[in-house]
Amino acid sequence: MFLLDNYKNHPGRFFFGDLIGIILPGLTLLILAFAMARFYHDATLPVIDLNGKPEAYLCIPTGSDFNDLQQLLLENGKLQRRDAFIRLAERKNYTRNVKPGRYKITNGMRNNDLVNLLRSGKQEPVRITLTNIRSPQELAGKIGKSLETDSVQLIRIFRDPLFLQKFGLSTSDFFVFFIPNTYEFYWNTSGDALFRRMEREFKKFWNKERQRQADSLKMTIPEIVTLASIIEKETNKNSEKSRIAGVYYNRLRNHIPLQADPTVIFAWQDYTIRRVLHSHLEISSPYNTYLVTGLPPGPICIPSIASVDATLYPERHDFLYFCARDDLSGYHAFARNLKEHNANARKYQKALNTLNIKHGS
Numbered sequence: 516m517f518l519l520d521n522y523k524n525h526p527g528r529f530f531f532g533d534l535i536g537i538i539l540p541g542l543t544l545l546i547l548a549f550a551m552a553r554f555y556h557d558a559t560l561p562v563i564d565l566n567g568k569p570e571a572y573l574c575i576p577t578g579s580d581f582n583d584l585q586q587l588l589l590e591n592g593k594l595q596r597r598d599a600f601i602r603l604a605e606r607k608n609y610t611r612n613v614k615p616g617r618y619k620i621t622n623g624m625r626n627n628d629l630v631n632l633l634r635s636g637k638q639e640p641v642r643i644t645l646t647n648i649r650s651p652q653e654l655a656g657k658i659g660k661s662l663e664t665d666s667v668q669l670i671r672i673f674r675d676p677l678f679l680q681k682f683g684l685s686t687s688d689f690f691v692f693f694i695p696n697t698y699e700f701y702w703n704t705s706g707d708a709l710f711r712r713m714e715r716e717f718k719k720f721w722n723k724e725r726q727r728q729a730d731s732l733k734m735t736i737p738e739i740v741t742l743a744s745i746i747e748k749e750t751n752k753n754s755e756k757s758r759i760a761g762v763y764y765n766r767l768r769n770h771i772p773l774q775a776d777p778t779v780i781f782a783w784q785d786y787t788i789r790r791v792l793h794s795h796l797e798i799s800s801p802y803n804t805y806l807v808t809g810l811p812p813g814p815i816c817i818p819s820i821a822s823v824d825a826t827l828y829p830e831r832h833d834f835l836y837f838c839a840r841d842d843l844s845g846y847h848a849f850a851r852n853l854k855e856h857n858a859n860a861r862k863y864q865k866a867l868n869t870l871n872i873k874h875g876s
Contacts, residue, residue: 559626561625562625564623565620566591566592569622570621572618573618573620574587575613576615577663579615581609596626603627609633613633615703616701616703617640617641617701618638618639640701640702641702642697644697644698645657645697645698646695646696648693648817654693655669655670655673663704668706674686681710682710688741688814690817691737691813692714694720698716725827728828732827742810742826745763745773745775746826749776749777755847756822758834759825759847761831761834762832762836762837771835772804772806775804778802778804779798779803781802781816790867833851834849834851836855837849838856841862841865841866848863
């Protein structure tokens with residue numbers, strides 16, 4: 516009766532105002548309920564289809580925006596219900612905050628989990644094993660396959676003396692920085708960040724004990740690693756590495772050329788050479804240790820830790836020569852003088868000739 520009286524006394528004035536006062540809160544609740552239902556629906560909706568594969572990796576390049584990301588997700592039909600993904604990303608303020616990196620996505624992944632993962636920047640690291648690498652090109656290729664920074668960019672860094680100088684390195688000895696191991700990196704690690712990481716690993720490896728031992732041998736760390744790299748390519752038998760190291764130290768002390776075949780192969784940059792011939796020894800190179808006395812300018816590979824430690828702790832003896840055994844076991848025969856060495860070398864050469872092994876593979 517109150518509303519009717521108001522309508523009779525003041526037509527249209529109180530009735531519609533009070534009616535709006537009743538309807539508006541209910542409408543607001545209805546809109547809120549719809550929005551919550553829509554949010555819940557969008558959040559729980561499976562949006563990733565990997566065609567039956569359980570998981571895949573999404574690599575978002577540095578500098579990508581939200582449109583770029585959508586295109587990456589749409590490739591091969593990975594992203595389902597793009598509209599729901601966009602709405603939720605906008606709701607969670609992700610559209611303006613795309614983070615580069617490598618992310619693991621799973622088949623049937625819910626929208627909310629996907630957006631939360633990408634928004635968090637929680638990357639899945641890549642594992643890179645650095646062992647048995649001979650050249651800057653090989654190192655760049657190994658790393659470039661796994662990181663956003665490609666091999667061409669890495670080669671440019673390896674050849675940049677100003678960049679390497681920041682770490683106390685040169686283009687001939689930067690291999691010293693790379694301690695053989697398996698490392699985890701984020702996919703978007705830059706070249707500078709890569710070297711910063713290797714600097715930390717280098718300092719960790721070259722602790723006070725190893726540095727003291729190098730000093731006792733009157734050798735610098737680059738010299739130790741250079742010699743270790745030669746030993747690495749001379750033998751894969753860890754048990755005789757310290758004996759070979761002793762041979763090379765004896766030759767260095769007596770100013771005798773190292774005459775290391777692996778350095779000649781490195782000088783030729785031809786790793787198919789299995790037998791070094793006299794013609795190979797004529798190459799003019801600071802890495803030809805048949806012509807140049809002392810150590811070459813830098814490492815010929817990234818040596819194993821076993822080779823580095825063998826170089827730090829050489830066997831004490833009076834051997835000056837060694838060559839592969841004629842049983843082709845991979846072990847070596849050691850000699851104190853040239854006469855003994857030549858006899859050992861003839862036996863080995865006879866074994867190679869029997870198998871018709873020449874300079875090629």
